[in-house]
Every structure is written in structure tokens, then in C-alpha cells.
Amino acid sequence: MDLVVALFVLGISWITILILAGRIQSSQRRLPPGPFSFPIFGALFSLQHPLHHYFAKISKKYGPIVYLKIGMVPYVVVNNNEMAVQVLKVHDLEFASRPAEEFFRIVSHNWNDLILAPISDKWKRMRKICSTHLFSNSMLNASSGFRESEMKNTVKTIFQQSGTTINLQEVFGKLLSNSLCLVLFSERRPEVVDLIRNITSLSLQLNIGALLPALDGLDLHGVYKKLNKELIPRLKLLLEDQIDKHRRRKDEAGDRFIPGDFTDVLISLNDKDNLSNLSILALLSDMVIAGMQTSLVTLEWTMAELINHPRVMSKAQDEIDSVVGRARVVHESDLPSLPYIEAIFKESLRLHPAAPLGVPHMNPKPVKLGGYTIPSGCKVLVNIWAIGRDPARWSDPEAFQPERFLGSSISPNGQNLDFLPFSSGRRVCVGYPLAMRSIPFFMASLLQAFDWSPANPGGIDMEERSRSMTMKLKADLLVNASMRLECQNIL
Ligand code: HEM
CATH class of the missing domain: 1.20.5 (Single alpha-helices involved in coiled-coils or other helix-helix interfaces)
Structure with a gap:
């Protein structure tokens, strides 16, 4: 017993x-909490757009890390500073890959680019080439003439339209496209920018295979076929033609050759850094993919905020008048003496980060995060938009108050994770030095040259477009402009 x-x-x-x-x-x-996922569809039917608003809303219920499936694809979204520190600093390397999706594979020219390629020695080398050769101070100084001459053309165009309603999106689209292409190719190539916009906008098109990976190979909506058969070959032709032209010019110049643009720099790298034609092409297309729409929407939101806040606009104009005066135009080299312009730019980035959920990261292996286990292969998003508006970190977070950045050392360079419009960690935006020069320069030039008012007396409608790759204004940016500068200074 x-x-x-x-x-x-x-x-x-x-x-x-x-x-x-x-x-x-x-x-x-344990998985992080999140909305109920149905078999096959996941939480697809509970999603609301814009997604960064929806994720911020559900994080009030589930906490700062949310797990959900969209279709059968697992997502993790982090919504506050502490969790962003975990993903982008503490576990930076573990989360620094990108989702290995078919769309990304095609657009990255078979992982030969920088934005979408997984972490590898080649990716490291390409980043280093970007920071030491393309976005170095000396290269940016050398290319400032392109941006200044395009800005002058833009001021002339606006001047010619003064007295009528101006659609600023159209004007800025040309300014950004021309100035970026000049930096890349020493030529305006709007057709390259248009083609790349068509390619990236396909990611918004219905594509069941992207939600149900088992069906991806069937390409039910013809997205991959359109990319592979039509758009990517056209882009390759245009970029190969540019690269060939640059190589010929280099050969003709012989020892007298001095690189004048990014393509020149990329074809002149020494043996150690030498890149294949395909990688050069992929990197050039990356510059347009990552640099064009982000800069464009940031300039649009900044001008929209300024037009809705005439006090801020006139304070900025006073600063420009006292530092630069009206007898000459603003130059990029004036920017370090214009702290209020910088503060306005930062405040605009805080409220309207161009990529509100960044670019998706991916963890090839499981990672422990905040007491949970993130399974391998999740699409990891950092809610940059929600973090910039977190009431626990920012006073009066919804208000446009550039003064909050005056005399403050907070920079968007990725060091401070309350404010990460360019993200942080290994994947931090590599074009940051160009963005920090070009956009405040365009903004200061526009404020120096014109007084601005909304075409609609009710002010600029600040509503966001609900589905978009970058954060966009929903309505057209319709404005009136009247000249402030003496005409002879610009014409
Ligand atoms: C206001 C302007 C811009 C903003 C807000 C912005 C923001 C970002 C963000 C959030 C990322 C994702 C980082 C991550 O994955 O964690 C990124 C990546 C990147 N950006 Fe920017 N960007 C801007 C302008 C530019 C410009 C002008 C260029 C180049 C011409 C550029 C080139 C890149 C590249 C190549 C990457 C990929 C880096 C990598 O994956 O290693 N960006 N940017």
C-alpha cells in the first residue's frame, strides 16, 4: 500500500x-498580443488605413508590441521608444534583414541593391560607398550647384504663375525630380523618375500572392509579369544607357576625368570597391526609390504647415532677411546660420515622417523581445509616426511648434529614439546628409522669394491620403504666391 x-x-x-x-x-x-487572426485571412478585415494610425490605436489596447497576421504573413509592430530601442539598437543585427518577398526580389534586381538586400558583406560595402563617396561633404558641396540652379528655375516658374492658383505638388515634383537626376546623371531624366514611381506603386496593387505565400508563384494579378516583362527591362535599358554614356565620357577624358555626378563616382571606384554594372544600376535606382518621394512629401507637408501657421512663416522669413538679406538668394552654405529653418524642418519631420512605418525589417531567427518571442521571418515595422507624437515624450505632441527644437540638441540622425524619421541602427537612412541639406535649402529659398497663402481661405487641408507608400497629403496643395525678392535677383 x-x-x-x-x-x-x-x-x-x-x-x-x-x-x-x-x-x-x-x-x-509567448507571441506579443494583437488582434484576432482568422485562418488564411489573418487580421486582414480589421485593418484600417492609414496603417500607422491603426497600429497606434490598437497599441493602446495591446501594448507597445503588437503581433498580427495580414493574410498569412506575420507582422510585428513596435509603437513606442523603448521597443524601438530594442529593435533598432539592442537587437539591431538580428532585425536588420529585409523580408525575402518576390516583389522586393524583382525591384532589388535580384538582391543586388542596398535598400532591400539582406545584410551581407556586399551590402556593407555598398553602404560604405554611399557614405564615403556619394554623401560625403565634398560630394554634396560639389553637387550643390545643381540644386541651386534648379531652385532658381523653380522660383522663376512660380513667379510666372503668381496671381493664379498654383499646384505646389506639380512644381515640387519637377524640382525634386530634376535636382535628384542632375545629382545622379548630370541630366534631367523625368522618364526615369516616372518609371520608378510606376514600379513602386505596383506594391499597392491587389496581390493575393503577397498575402498568401503559397499562391505567390501563380502571380494571380500579373504584378510580377508586368514588372519582369515590361517595367524592369525598360528601367534597365534607361540606366544601362546612362552608365554606358558615363563610361564613354570617362574613357574620352582619360587622365583629365573628374567625377561630376553619382554615376561618375560609381564607375570610377577603385578595384577594392569596384561594383558590377548590375549593382551600379540597382544603386542608382535605389536613390530614386528612396530619395524622391520621401523628399517630395516632406517639402509638401512643411510648406502646408507653414502656410497654415503664418506666424511661423514670418518668423522664418525674418531670420532669412537678417542672415541673408534680400540682395542675394539663399545658398546651401547659409543653412548653419539659419537655426529656425532647421527647427521648422525637424518639427515637420516629427509630425509627418515621410515613411511613417519605415521600411520593413525582418528577423531570420527567433528573437526575444519585451518578454515575448518573435518567431523567425516576421515583417517588423517601427511606428515612427506614433513615436514622434507620443504624449509621454513630447509636450503638446499634435501641435506644430518648431520652437521646441530651438536650443535643443535633439537631432533626427538616429541617435535619439524619440525622433527617428530616418530610422536608426544599421539600416538608418543613408541619404540623410543629402536630405538634411536639400529640403531645408528648398524651403528657405521658397520663403525668401515669396509670401504664401492658401488658395482656399479655409487653409490647407492637412488630411492624409489613406493608402500610400509614403505619407501624403490627401488634397492638392493649392496656393497663391506673391514675390518678396527683387526680380533682378532671380531672373
Ligand atoms: C526626408 C527625406 C527622407 C526620409 C524621411 C528618409 C527616411 C528613410 C527611412 C525611414 C529609411 C528606412 C530605414 C530602416 O530600414 O530602418 C530609409 C532608408 C534609406 N534611405 Fe532614406 N529618407 C529620406 C531621404 C533619402 C534620400 C534623399 C536618399 C538618397 C538619395 C535616401 C536613401 C535611402 C536608402 C538607400 C535607404 C536604405 C538603407 C538600407 O537599407 O541600408 N533617403 N530612409
Whole structure:
């Protein structure tokens, strides 16, 4: 009998231990909370657009890390500073890959680019080439003439339209496209920019395969076929033609050759850094993919805020008048003496980060995060928009108050994770030095040259477009402009 009791007690103890061990293990493997995921569809039908608003809203219920499936694709979204620190600093390397999706594979020219390629030695080398050769101070100084001459053309165009309603999106689209292409190719190539816009906008088109990977190979909506058969070959032709032209010019110049644009720099790299034609082409197309719409929407939101805040606009104009005056135009080299312009730019980036959910990261292996286990292969998004408006970190977070940045050392360079419009960590925006020069320069030039008012007396409508790759204004930016500068200074 004693033996039976002893065996019974032993059995119960063993079962208890197993249950407890199982519980501990499953709590260690716990997924972050999130909305209910149905089989196949996941949480697809509970999504609301814009997604960064929706994620911020549901994080009030589920906490700062949210897990959900969209279709069958697992997502993790982090919505506050502490979790962003975990993803972009503490576990930076583990989360620094990109989702290996078919759309990304095609657009990255088979992972030969920088934005979408997984972390590798080649990716590291390409980043280094960008920071030391393309976005160095000396290269940016050398290319400032392109931006200044395009800005002059833009001021002339606006001047010619003064007295009428001006659609600023159209004007800025040309300014950004021309100035970026001049920096890349020493030529205006609007057709390259248009083609790349068509390519990236396909990612918004219905594509069931992207939600249900088992069906991806069927290309049910013809997205990959359109890319592979039509758009990418056209882009390759245009860019190969540019690269060939640059190589010929280099050969003709021989020892007298001085690189004048990014393509020149990329074809002149020494043996150690030498890139294949395909990688050069992929990197050039990356510059347009990552640099064009982001800069464009940032300039649009900044002007929209300024037009809705005439006090801020006139304070900025006073600063420009006192530092630069009206006898000459603003130059990029004036920017370090224009702290209020910088503060306006930062405040605009805080409220309207061009990529509100960044670019998706991916963890090839499981990672422990905030007491949860993130399974391998998740699409990891950082809610940059919500972090910039977090009431725990920013006073009066919804208000446009550039003064908050005056005398403050907070920079968007990725060091401060309350404010990360360019993200942070290994994947931080590599074009940051160009963006920090070109956009405030365009903005200062526009404020120096004109007084601005909304075409609609109700002011600029600040509503966001709900589905978009970058954060966009929903309505056209319709304005009136009247000249402030003496005409002879610009014409
Ligand atoms: C206001 C302007 C801009 C903003 C707000 C912005 C923001 C960002 C963000 C959020 C990322 C994703 C970082 C991550 O994955 O964590 C990124 C990546 C990148 N950006 Fe920018 N960007 C801007 C302008 C530019 C410009 C002008 C260029 C180049 C011409 C550029 C080139 C890139 C590239 C190549 C990457 C990919 C880096 C990598 O994956 O290693 N960006 N940017």
C-alpha cells in the first residue's frame, strides 16, 4: 500500500513538474498580443488605413508590441521608444534583414541593391560607398550647384504663375525630380523618375500572392509579369544607357576625368570597391526609390504647415532677411546660420515622417523581445509616426511648434529614439546628409522669394491620403504666391 501511495505521489509530482515546465517554456515562447487572426485571412478585415494610425490605436489596447497576421504573413509592430530601442539598437543585427518577398526580389534586381538586400558583406560595402563617396561633404558641396540652379528655375516658374492658383505638388515634383537626376546623371531624366514611381506603386496593387505565400508563384494579378516583362527591362535599358554614356565620357577624358555626378563616382571606384554594372544600376535606382518621394512629401507637408501657421512663416522669413538679406538668394552654405529653418524642418519631420512605418525589417531567427518571442521571418515595422507624437515624450505632441527644437540638441540622425524619421541602427537612412541639406535649402529659398497663402481661405487641408507608400497629403496643395525678392535677383 505504501508503495502505491508513494508511486501515486511521485506520479502527481512528475505531472505537476511537467505542467509547470511546459508553462514556463510556453511563456518564454509567448507571441506579443494583437488582434484576432482568422485562418488564411489573418487580421486582414480589421485593418484600417492609414496603417500607422491603426497600429497606434490598437497599441493602446495591446501594448507597445503588437503581433498580427495580414493574410498569412506575420507582422510585428513596435509603437513606442523603448521597443524601438530594442529593435533598432539592442537587437539591431538580428532585425536588420529585409523580408525575402518576390516583389522586393524583382525591384532589388535580384538582391543586388542596398535598400532591400539582406545584410551581407556586399551590402556593407555598398553602404560604405554611399557614405564615403556619394554623401560625403565634398560630394554634396560639389553637387550643390545643381540644386541651386534648379531652385532658381523653380522660383522663376512660380513667379510666372503668381496671381493664379498654383499646384505646389506639380512644381515640387519637377524640382525634386530634376535636382535628384542632375545629382545622379548630370541630366534631367523625368522618364526615369516616372518609371520608378510606376514600379513602386505596383506594391499597392491587389496581390493575393503577397498575402498568401503559397499562391505567390501563380502571380494571380500579373504584378510580377508586368514588372519582369515590361517595367524592369525598360528601367534597365534607361540606366544601362546612362552608365554606358558615363563610361564613354570617362574613357574620352582619360587622365583629365573628374567625377561630376553619382554615376561618375560609381564607375570610377577603385578595384577594392569596384561594383558590377548590375549593382551600379540597382544603386542608382535605389536613390530614386528612396530619395524622391520621401523628399517630395516632406517639402509638401512643411510648406502646408507653414502656410497654415503664418506666424511661423514670418518668423522664418525674418531670420532669412537678417542672415541673408534680400540682395542675394539663399545658398546651401547659409543653412548653419539659419537655426529656425532647421527647427521648422525637424518639427515637420516629427509630425509627418515621410515613411511613417519605415521600411520593413525582418528577423531570420527567433528573437526575444519585451518578454515575448518573435518567431523567425516576421515583417517588423517601427511606428515612427506614433513615436514622434507620443504624449509621454513630447509636450503638446499634435501641435506644430518648431520652437521646441530651438536650443535643443535633439537631432533626427538616429541617435535619439524619440525622433527617428530616418530610422536608426544599421539600416538608418543613408541619404540623410543629402536630405538634411536639400529640403531645408528648398524651403528657405521658397520663403525668401515669396509670401504664401492658401488658395482656399479655409487653409490647407492637412488630411492624409489613406493608402500610400509614403505619407501624403490627401488634397492638392493649392496656393497663391506673391514675390518678396527683387526680380533682378532671380531672373
Ligand atoms: C526626408 C527625406 C527622407 C526620409 C524621411 C528618409 C527616411 C528613410 C527611412 C525611414 C529609411 C528606412 C530605414 C530602416 O530600414 O530602418 C530609409 C532608408 C534609406 N534611405 Fe532614406 N529618407 C529620406 C531621404 C533619402 C534620400 C534623399 C536618399 C538618397 C538619395 C535616401 C536613401 C535611402 C536608402 C538607400 C535607404 C536604405 C538603407 C538600407 O537599407 O541600408 N533617403 N530612409
